[in-house]
Amino acid sequence: MLISVQALRALAAWTVVCHHFMQIFFDFKARGPLGQLFIDKGAVGVDIFFVISGLVIFLSTEGKSLPPTRFLLYRLFRIVPAYWLYTLLMALLVVFAQPLLPDQSLDWNHLLLSLLFIPTENPGGYGIYPTLNVGWTLNYEMLFYVLFAWALLFRLEVRLLVVAALLFAVSQAWTGFGWISAFYRSDIVYEFLLGIAIGMLYRRGWIGAGLWLPLLGIGAALLAIYHLSPAPRLLNWGVPSAVLVLSCMALERYVERSRVLKLLGDCSYSVYLMHVLVLSAGGFLAQRYGINPYLMFGVCVLAIGVGSWLSYEWVEKRSYRWLKARVDDEPVENLSRQKY
Structure with missing residues (x-):
């Protein structure tokens, strides 16, 4: 993985954190221009994620003879364990610590559908969101993985076209007949294609090293995101996100x-x-004990930083290696020496 892409992915994640800080602590009521910026634009981190996802999936499968089923298993091993863990933690908090999440409610059928990445109306009545609300993006990710698995049956040069055709069929044609949830009709699904296109350019050597031109691209992309509304999302936020990814590379x-x-x-x-989960607990404590919200946010950032590192090392890496070893019939100690 390119370190520049890793850095951008981290920035995207923490941008979403700031966006939800403004939601949980201030109910999306601005406290200055920076707060308003994260309210209005913080969600763009998701668009950056989707572009990076398309890029990573293309580069990780390029040049490999990977059967579709094996590809899907590897992606499930990478995504599912941590997602299920935090979904179940969210469910437990809703049941046993309701004051932390006053707007949440739990329905066991909805929880099961959430774990299976099937979009459905949240029992809280605020839209199509899984039990762990941020998991709505993973529903799109799983759709992309399934369609990309089909594209692996075709030669590398046409995979972008195959995935594009399948995405269009699912998100536009099939949703119109009610075969697929209208959730997938959003144009955000096409942002994965931008990532694949960048991957193709990179492999052909068309993304050269530079300094001033990439910095100019980053500045132009940020200005576009700042001045444009999120609709249409693919054009106004997706394309600038792709420019950010390309420029960082x-x-x-x-x-x-x-x-x-x-x-x-x-x-x-x-x-x-x-x-x-961390911000919800922090927001509850800040309100109950009159703690300065920005001080509590600092505590939350520290908790998220340390917790995410422990989660990566002890949940993501270990579960992936263990599950992959079961499929590949390879000792876990051998996998531990491979690049994760």
């Missing part, structure tokens, strides 16, 4: 040795999954 030589940025990127998935 061109800066790889300046960060390629940074262990800190790599670690932050490694932990970003756990940051994304756990942050709402």
Whole structure:
């Protein structure tokens, strides 16, 4: 994985954290221009995630003879254990610590559908969200994985077209007939294609190293995100997110040795999954005991940072290696020497 992409993934995760801080602590009521910025634009972290996801999946399968079923198993091993853990923790908090999550309610059928990545109306009545609310993005991720698995049956040069055709069929044609949930009709699903396209450009050597041009691209992308509304999402936030990813890749030589940025990127998935739980607890304590919200946010950031590192090391890595070893019939100690 490119360290520049890891750094951007970490930035995207923490941008979403700040967005939800404004929601949980201030009910999306701005406390200054920075707070308003995170309220209005913090959700763009998801768009960056989706572009990076398309890029990573393309690069990780390029040049490999990987059967579709094996690809899907590997992605499930990578995504599911941590997601199930934090979903179940959320369910337990809703049942046994309701004051922490006053707007949440639990329905066992909905919990099961959440664990299976099937979009359905949240029992709290605020939209199609799983038990762990941030998991709505993983429903899109799983759709992308399934469709990309089909594309592995085709040669590398046409995979982008195959995935694009399948995405269009699912999100536009099939949802219109009610075969697939209308949840997938959002144009955000096409942001994965932008990541695949960037991966193709990178493998062909068309993304060269640079400094001023990539920095200009980053500045232009950030200005576009700042001035444009999130609709239409693919055009207004998806394309600038793709420019951010591409520009950061061109800066790889300046960060390629940074262990800190790599670690932050490694932990970003756990940051994304756990942050709402930590912020909810922090918001409850701040309100009950009159603690300054920004001081409590600092405590939450520390807790999320340490917790995500422990989660990455003890949940994500260990579960992935153990499950992969079962499928590959390879000793776990051999996998521990491989790059994760």
